[in-house]
Amino acid sequence: MRSMEERKAVARRFGDLVTRLARERGIAVESGAGGRQELARKLDINVSMVSRALDGDVLPQIWQFARWAKVLNYPLRNLMVESGVIAAEDWPEDGTPVVPSVTSPSQPLTPEAAADAWQITNPIIRRGLIASIENALAMQAEENGQSGVNGGAAARG
Incomplete structure (x- = not known):
C-alpha cells in the first residue's frame, strides 16, 4: 500500500x-x-x-x-x-492491465483484495464497492445458470 x-x-x-x-x-x-x-x-x-x-x-x-x-x-x-x-x-505494452498482485496468482481476485489494490480505505466507500462487486458476481452467476449465492462465492474464491 x-x-x-x-x-x-x-x-x-x-x-x-x-x-x-x-x-x-x-x-x-x-x-x-x-x-x-x-x-x-x-x-x-x-x-x-x-x-x-x-x-x-x-x-x-x-x-x-x-x-x-x-x-x-x-x-x-x-x-x-x-x-x-x-x-x-x-500493464505490459502488448498485454492487458492487471491488478497488482495482492493474492496468490492461482486464486481469483476477491472484492476485498480489489478494494485493497485500489487503495479504497474509506469504510463507507469500501463497503459500497465490495457490495457492488458481490452483486455483479451474483448477477453474472445467475446469468450463467449458477446459483447466485454459490456462484458468486465460487467466483470470489
Whole structure:
C-alpha cells in the first residue's frame, strides 16, 4: 500500500502530465482561460474536479482514467504508467492491465483484495464497492445458470 506522500506525488505527476497534454492539444488550462470548463464538459465531471486534478491535488476516480485518455487523445496505458498510477510491469505494452498482485496468482481476485489494490480505505466507500462487486458476481452467476449465492462465492474464491 502506498504512503500518503507517494499518493500525493502520483497525483502531482498526473496533474503535470494532463496539463502538458491539454496544452499540447491547444486547451488553455490556466485558471480563468476556459480550458478547464471545456475539459469538464468533455469529461462529464465538474470543473472543480478538473482543477483539482490539473493542480495535482487529486487523482480521478478509477473509472474516469479512460475518459481523460480519450479526451486528451492519449493511450490509457501511457497515461496511467507515466503518471505513476500503475507500474509498467503491471500493464505490459502488448498485454492487458492487471491488478497488482495482492493474492496468490492461482486464486481469483476477491472484492476485498480489489478494494485493497485500489487503495479504497474509506469504510463507507469500501463497503459500497465490495457490495457492488458481490452483486455483479451474483448477477453474472445467475446469468450463467449458477446459483447466485454459490456462484458468486465460487467466483470470489
